[in-house]
Amino acid sequence: MKNEKPIDIVIDTDAFNEVDDQFAISYLLSHAEELNTVALYAAPFFNGNSTSPADGMEKSYHELSHILTLAKREDLIPVSFRGSDRYLPDEKTPVLSDAARDLAARAMNYSAEKPLTVLAIGAITNIASAILLEPKIAERLHVIWLGGHAHSYSDTKEFNMRQDIAAARVVMRLAGHMMQIPCNGVTHALTISKQELEHFFLGKNPLADYLAKNTIRAADSYAAGKDWTRPLWDISSVACALNRDENFAKVRTVKTLLPSYEGFYEDTPIDKPMEYVYFIKRDAIFFDLVDRLTKAKE
Numbered sequence: 341m342k343n344e345k346p347i348d349i350v351i352d353t354d355a356f357n358e359v360d361d362q363f364a365i366s367y368l369l370s371h372a373e374e375l376n377t378v379a380l381y382a383a384p385f386f387n388g389n390s391t392s393p394a395d396g397m398e399k400s401y402h403e404l405s406h407i408l409t410l411a412k413r414e415d416l417i418p419v420s421f422r423g424s425d426r427y428l429p430d431e432k433t434p435v436l437s438d439a440a441r442d443l444a445a446r447a448m449n450y451s452a453e454k455p456l457t458v459l460a461i462g463a464i465t466n467i468a469s470a471i472l473l474e475p476k477i478a479e480r481l482h483v484i485w486l487g488g489h490a491h492s493y494s495d496t497k498e499f500n501m502r503q504d505i506a507a508a509r510v511v512m513r514l515a516g517h518m519m520q521i522p523c524n525g526v527t528h529a530l531t532i533s534k535q536e537l538e539h540f541f542l543g544k545n546p547l548a549d550y551l552a553k554n555t556i557r558a559a560d561s562y563a564a565g566k567d568w569t570r571p572l573w574d575i576s577s578v579a580c581a582l583n584r585d586e587n588f589a590k591v592r593t594v595k596t597l598l599p600s601y602e603g604f605y606e607d608t609p610i611d612k613p614m615e616y617v618y619f620i621k622r623d624a625i626f627f628d629l630v631d632r633l634t635k636a637k638e
Contacts, residue, residue, distance in 0.1 A: 346376040347457050348450075349581065350443065352423070353574075354385035354462030354500075355407065356399035359555040362407055363629065364461055364574035366547055368581075369411045370632035375457075375581055377413075379446060380404050380420040381439035383462035384427065385503065393463075393503075394425035400462075410547040424465040427504040434469035443470035447477035455517055457581060460485040461574040462500055468507035471514050479516035486577050488599060490525025491616070497603040498523045509598050512614070518596070519580060519615035521589075527576045529622045531569035534559065544634040551633070572626075579625040580617060588628075590619040 351368055355361040368375055382401035390396030404420045423439035434440060443458070443466065450456040458481055460467055467485075471478050487500040487508060500523075501508050512518055521527060534556055541552035559568045579588035594616045595609035 345374050346372070347374070347581070348378050349375045349457045349459060350379040350381065350446070351377065351459040352381040352383050352439070352462060352464070352466050353404070353459075354383040354396060354400050355403040357385040357387065357389055357396060357462065358574070359551075359558050359570060360572045360574040361400075361461060362403070362551055362554065363572055363633075364459070364578055365404070365407050366411055366551060366633055367575050367578045367629050368459065369408075369413050369416075371578065371582060375578070377416060378419065378456075379442055380408075380416060381443070381466050382421065382423045383460075384424050384465055385462060385499075387499075393427060397423050397425055407547075410550055424469060427463065427465055428468055428506040428510070431506045431510050432472065434472035435465055436473075437466060437469065439466040440469035440473055443467065444474035444477060447480045448474065450480040452479040452516055455480050455482040457482045457484065459577045459581060460487070460500075460511075461577050463503040463507065464500070464511050465504045465507045467515075468504075468510035471510060475514070478514045481515050482517035482519070483511055483515045484519045484521065484577050484580050485511070486521045486523065486527065486574055488520060488522055488605075490522040490618070491594075491597060491605060493522070493525045495603050496599050496605055501599055502603065505599050505601050512596055512598055513610065513612065517615075519591070519617065521573075521576050521580060521617045521620075523573055526617055527573040527620055528571075530572050530576055530620060530625065532572050532626070533569045534567070540630045541634060548634050572629075575625060575629055576617070576620050579620070579628070588621055588625050589617050591615050591617050
Protein backbone atom coordinates (compact mmCIF):
# COMPACT_ATOMS: atom_id res chain seq x y z
CA MET A 341 0.00 0.00 0.00
CA LYS A 342 1.42 3.38 -1.02
CA ASN A 343 1.25 6.40 1.24
CA GLU A 344 2.42 9.97 0.98
CA LYS A 345 5.31 10.90 3.28
CA PRO A 346 5.31 11.34 6.15
CA ILE A 347 2.61 8.89 7.18
CA ASP A 348 0.99 8.97 10.59
CA ILE A 349 1.80 5.95 12.75
CA VAL A 350 0.69 4.50 16.06
CA ILE A 351 2.65 1.63 17.57
CA ASP A 352 1.09 -1.04 19.76
CA THR A 353 3.76 -2.92 21.68
CA ASP A 354 4.40 -5.29 24.58
CA ALA A 355 7.58 -3.32 25.15
CA PHE A 356 8.77 -5.15 28.28
CA ASN A 357 8.24 -8.63 26.89
CA GLU A 358 11.31 -9.01 24.69
CA VAL A 359 14.35 -6.97 23.70
CA ASP A 360 13.30 -6.39 20.10
CA ASP A 361 10.31 -4.19 20.97
CA GLN A 362 12.71 -1.53 22.26
CA PHE A 363 14.68 -1.73 19.03
CA ALA A 364 11.48 -1.39 16.99
CA ILE A 365 10.28 1.67 18.92
CA SER A 366 13.69 3.30 18.61
CA TYR A 367 13.92 2.44 14.91
CA LEU A 368 10.48 3.96 14.30
CA LEU A 369 11.42 7.19 16.07
CA SER A 370 14.63 7.43 14.05
CA HIS A 371 12.62 7.60 10.81
CA ALA A 372 10.54 10.62 11.85
CA GLU A 373 10.91 12.30 8.46
CA GLU A 374 8.95 9.43 6.88
CA LEU A 375 6.97 7.97 9.78
CA ASN A 376 5.22 10.44 12.07
CA THR A 377 4.52 8.75 15.41
CA VAL A 378 1.28 10.13 16.83
CA ALA A 379 0.59 7.68 19.68
CA LEU A 380 2.03 4.67 21.48
CA TYR A 381 0.03 1.89 23.13
CA ALA A 382 1.10 -0.66 25.74
CA ALA A 383 -0.09 -4.17 24.90
CA PRO A 384 -0.73 -6.99 27.39
CA PHE A 385 1.51 -10.03 27.65
CA PHE A 386 1.88 -12.93 30.04
CA ASN A 387 5.04 -15.00 30.34
CA GLY A 388 8.09 -15.25 32.60
CA ASN A 389 8.54 -11.47 32.44
CA SER A 390 5.11 -10.71 33.90
CA THR A 391 2.70 -12.06 36.50
CA SER A 392 -0.42 -11.46 34.39
CA PRO A 393 -1.48 -9.77 31.14
CA ALA A 394 -2.24 -6.64 33.20
CA ASP A 395 1.22 -6.68 34.77
CA GLY A 396 2.83 -7.14 31.35
CA MET A 397 0.88 -4.19 29.97
CA GLU A 398 1.82 -1.99 32.93
CA LYS A 399 5.50 -2.87 32.64
CA SER A 400 5.33 -2.17 28.91
CA TYR A 401 3.72 1.21 29.56
CA HIS A 402 6.63 2.25 31.81
CA GLU A 403 9.15 0.88 29.32
CA LEU A 404 7.65 3.16 26.67
CA SER A 405 8.49 6.21 28.80
CA HIS A 406 12.01 4.88 29.37
CA ILE A 407 12.69 4.47 25.65
CA LEU A 408 11.14 7.84 24.78
CA THR A 409 13.36 9.55 27.34
CA LEU A 410 16.51 7.86 26.05
CA ALA A 411 15.49 8.79 22.48
CA LYS A 412 14.92 12.40 23.57
CA ARG A 413 11.27 12.18 22.51
CA GLU A 414 9.65 13.05 25.83
CA ASP A 415 7.10 15.01 23.78
CA LEU A 416 5.45 11.68 23.00
CA ILE A 417 4.99 10.59 26.62
CA PRO A 418 1.60 12.40 26.86
CA VAL A 419 0.34 10.33 23.88
CA SER A 420 1.49 7.01 25.36
CA PHE A 421 -1.46 5.03 26.67
CA ARG A 422 -2.12 2.03 28.87
CA GLY A 423 -3.77 -0.78 26.96
CA SER A 424 -5.84 -3.83 27.77
CA ASP A 425 -5.38 -5.55 31.11
CA ARG A 426 -6.72 -8.85 29.75
CA TYR A 427 -7.39 -10.57 26.44
CA LEU A 428 -10.70 -10.51 24.55
CA PRO A 429 -13.31 -12.79 26.15
CA ASP A 430 -14.80 -13.45 22.70
CA GLU A 431 -14.92 -11.95 19.19
CA LYS A 432 -17.69 -9.45 20.00
CA THR A 433 -16.68 -7.93 23.34
CA PRO A 434 -13.98 -5.21 23.54
CA VAL A 435 -11.66 -4.73 26.50
CA LEU A 436 -11.92 -1.08 27.50
CA SER A 437 -8.64 0.80 27.91
CA ASP A 438 -7.13 4.21 27.29
CA ALA A 439 -5.34 2.83 24.23
CA ALA A 440 -8.51 1.37 22.69
CA ARG A 441 -10.47 4.56 23.34
CA ASP A 442 -7.70 6.71 21.86
CA LEU A 443 -7.44 4.62 18.70
CA ALA A 444 -11.22 4.49 18.28
CA ALA A 445 -11.37 8.29 18.42
CA ARG A 446 -8.10 9.08 16.62
CA ALA A 447 -8.75 6.88 13.60
CA MET A 448 -12.01 8.72 12.86
CA ASN A 449 -9.82 11.59 11.57
CA TYR A 450 -8.56 9.36 8.74
CA SER A 451 -10.15 7.67 5.74
CA ALA A 452 -9.94 4.52 3.67
CA GLU A 453 -7.92 6.47 1.10
CA LYS A 454 -5.55 7.93 3.72
CA PRO A 455 -5.64 5.52 6.65
CA LEU A 456 -3.87 5.66 9.99
CA THR A 457 -1.07 3.09 10.04
CA VAL A 458 -0.88 0.83 13.09
CA LEU A 459 2.34 -1.05 13.81
CA ALA A 460 1.31 -3.94 16.04
CA ILE A 461 4.10 -6.00 17.56
CA GLY A 462 2.34 -7.82 20.38
CA ALA A 463 -1.01 -9.39 21.14
CA ILE A 464 -3.44 -7.37 19.05
CA THR A 465 -6.05 -6.90 21.80
CA ASN A 466 -5.99 -3.10 21.81
CA ILE A 467 -6.58 -2.85 18.06
CA ALA A 468 -9.41 -5.37 18.08
CA SER A 469 -11.03 -3.60 21.04
CA ALA A 470 -10.88 -0.24 19.24
CA ILE A 471 -12.57 -1.72 16.16
CA LEU A 472 -15.27 -3.33 18.30
CA LEU A 473 -15.79 -0.03 20.12
CA GLU A 474 -16.10 1.94 16.87
CA PRO A 475 -16.61 -0.29 13.81
CA LYS A 476 -16.32 2.73 11.48
CA ILE A 477 -12.56 2.87 12.02
CA ALA A 478 -11.96 -0.57 10.48
CA GLU A 479 -11.72 0.88 6.96
CA ARG A 480 -9.57 3.77 8.23
CA LEU A 481 -6.73 1.61 9.54
CA HIS A 482 -3.72 0.12 7.82
CA VAL A 483 -2.63 -2.56 10.28
CA ILE A 484 0.89 -3.97 9.96
CA TRP A 485 1.07 -6.89 12.37
CA LEU A 486 3.97 -9.10 13.29
CA GLY A 487 2.00 -12.18 14.28
CA GLY A 488 1.59 -15.83 13.46
CA HIS A 489 3.91 -18.01 11.44
CA ALA A 490 4.24 -18.47 7.68
CA HIS A 491 1.33 -20.12 5.91
CA SER A 492 3.65 -23.01 5.06
CA TYR A 493 4.76 -23.53 8.67
CA SER A 494 3.56 -26.51 10.72
CA ASP A 495 1.39 -24.44 13.09
CA THR A 496 0.62 -20.87 14.08
CA LYS A 497 1.30 -21.08 17.82
CA GLU A 498 3.37 -17.90 17.72
CA PHE A 499 3.38 -15.82 20.92
CA ASN A 500 1.67 -12.67 19.62
CA MET A 501 -1.06 -14.64 17.90
CA ARG A 502 -1.73 -17.41 20.41
CA GLN A 503 -2.09 -15.01 23.34
CA ASP A 504 -5.31 -13.58 21.90
CA ILE A 505 -6.64 -15.56 18.96
CA ALA A 506 -10.03 -13.86 19.22
CA ALA A 507 -8.38 -10.45 18.73
CA ALA A 508 -6.34 -11.73 15.80
CA ARG A 509 -9.48 -13.04 14.12
CA VAL A 510 -11.33 -9.75 14.67
CA VAL A 511 -8.57 -7.58 13.20
CA MET A 512 -7.70 -9.88 10.32
CA ARG A 513 -11.37 -10.19 9.39
CA LEU A 514 -12.38 -6.53 9.74
CA ALA A 515 -9.38 -4.23 9.20
CA GLY A 516 -9.72 -2.50 5.86
CA HIS A 517 -6.01 -2.70 5.07
CA MET A 518 -4.09 -5.54 6.69
CA MET A 519 -0.49 -6.68 6.36
CA GLN A 520 0.72 -9.81 8.13
CA ILE A 521 4.41 -10.32 8.86
CA PRO A 522 4.90 -13.96 9.84
CA CYS A 523 7.57 -14.99 12.33
CA ASN A 524 8.91 -18.51 11.73
CA GLY A 525 9.31 -18.98 8.02
CA VAL A 526 9.86 -15.28 7.26
CA THR A 527 11.36 -12.99 9.92
CA HIS A 528 13.25 -15.79 11.71
CA ALA A 529 16.37 -14.70 9.79
CA LEU A 530 16.33 -11.28 11.46
CA THR A 531 18.58 -11.82 14.48
CA ILE A 532 21.52 -10.12 16.20
CA SER A 533 24.56 -11.56 17.96
CA LYS A 534 26.50 -10.40 21.01
CA GLN A 535 29.45 -9.61 18.78
CA GLU A 536 27.30 -7.39 16.53
CA LEU A 537 25.84 -5.58 19.53
CA GLU A 538 29.28 -4.91 20.94
CA HIS A 539 30.70 -3.82 17.59
CA PHE A 540 27.86 -1.67 16.26
CA PHE A 541 25.99 -0.36 19.30
CA LEU A 542 28.01 -0.25 22.52
CA GLY A 543 29.34 3.19 23.38
CA LYS A 544 27.66 5.02 20.50
CA ASN A 545 25.00 6.95 22.50
CA PRO A 546 22.83 6.35 25.58
CA LEU A 547 19.96 4.79 23.63
CA ALA A 548 22.17 2.44 21.60
CA ASP A 549 24.05 1.56 24.78
CA TYR A 550 20.84 0.64 26.59
CA LEU A 551 19.57 -1.47 23.71
CA ALA A 552 22.85 -3.39 23.51
CA LYS A 553 23.29 -3.90 27.25
CA ASN A 554 19.64 -4.88 27.74
CA THR A 555 19.91 -7.51 25.02
CA ILE A 556 23.25 -8.87 26.21
CA ARG A 557 22.00 -9.10 29.79
CA ALA A 558 18.85 -10.95 28.76
CA ALA A 559 20.68 -13.40 26.50
CA ASP A 560 23.60 -14.06 28.84
CA SER A 561 21.13 -14.94 31.58
CA TYR A 562 20.16 -18.15 29.78
CA ALA A 563 23.03 -18.83 27.35
CA ALA A 564 25.39 -19.98 30.14
CA GLY A 565 28.53 -18.79 28.40
CA LYS A 566 27.61 -20.11 24.95
CA ASP A 567 27.40 -17.99 21.82
CA TRP A 568 23.90 -16.80 20.94
CA THR A 569 21.74 -14.72 18.65
CA ARG A 570 18.54 -12.95 19.67
CA PRO A 571 15.49 -12.24 17.48
CA LEU A 572 14.98 -8.71 16.19
CA TRP A 573 11.73 -9.69 14.48
CA ASP A 574 9.77 -6.64 15.64
CA ILE A 575 11.89 -4.19 13.65
CA SER A 576 10.50 -5.74 10.46
CA SER A 577 7.23 -3.90 11.12
CA VAL A 578 9.00 -0.55 10.78
CA ALA A 579 10.85 -1.74 7.71
CA CYS A 580 7.57 -2.80 6.10
CA ALA A 581 6.05 0.62 6.80
CA LEU A 582 9.07 2.08 4.99
CA ASN A 583 9.06 -0.51 2.22
CA ARG A 584 9.27 1.14 -1.19
CA ASP A 585 9.96 -0.90 -4.32
CA GLU A 586 10.56 -3.93 -2.07
CA ASN A 587 13.80 -2.50 -0.70
CA PHE A 588 13.22 -4.19 2.68
CA ALA A 589 10.67 -6.95 2.07
CA LYS A 590 8.76 -8.84 -0.59
CA VAL A 591 4.99 -8.66 -0.27
CA ARG A 592 2.13 -10.28 -2.14
CA THR A 593 -1.64 -9.98 -1.91
CA VAL A 594 -3.44 -13.11 -0.75
CA LYS A 595 -6.83 -14.07 0.60
CA THR A 596 -6.92 -13.92 4.38
CA LEU A 597 -6.31 -17.09 6.36
CA LEU A 598 -7.74 -16.76 9.86
CA PRO A 599 -6.10 -18.54 12.80
CA SER A 600 -8.15 -21.25 14.47
CA TYR A 601 -8.39 -21.74 18.21
CA GLU A 602 -6.55 -25.04 17.77
CA GLY A 603 -3.29 -23.36 16.73
CA PHE A 604 -3.48 -23.67 12.95
CA TYR A 605 -4.75 -21.62 10.03
CA GLU A 606 -8.24 -22.45 8.86
CA ASP A 607 -8.33 -24.59 5.72
CA THR A 608 -10.43 -22.15 3.71
CA PRO A 609 -9.47 -18.46 3.40
CA ILE A 610 -12.09 -15.78 3.72
CA ASP A 611 -12.87 -13.64 0.68
CA LYS A 612 -10.86 -10.64 1.85
CA PRO A 613 -7.49 -9.55 0.43
CA MET A 614 -4.52 -9.09 2.72
CA GLU A 615 -0.90 -8.10 2.23
CA TYR A 616 1.38 -10.99 3.16
CA VAL A 617 5.12 -10.59 3.70
CA TYR A 618 6.87 -13.68 2.36
CA PHE A 619 10.52 -12.59 2.41
CA ILE A 620 12.54 -10.03 4.35
CA LYS A 621 15.92 -8.59 3.33
CA ARG A 622 17.82 -9.05 6.56
CA ASP A 623 20.97 -7.09 5.78
CA ALA A 624 19.12 -4.12 4.27
CA ILE A 625 16.97 -3.82 7.40
CA PHE A 626 19.80 -4.52 9.84
CA PHE A 627 22.23 -1.98 8.47
CA ASP A 628 19.56 0.69 8.16
CA LEU A 629 18.85 0.04 11.84
CA VAL A 630 22.52 0.37 12.71
CA ASP A 631 22.89 3.59 10.76
CA ARG A 632 19.79 5.15 12.27
CA LEU A 633 20.41 4.23 15.90
CA THR A 634 24.14 4.83 16.13
CA LYS A 635 24.67 8.06 14.20
CA ALA A 636 23.31 10.20 17.08
CA LYS A 637 26.07 11.14 19.50
CA GLU A 638 25.80 11.94 23.19
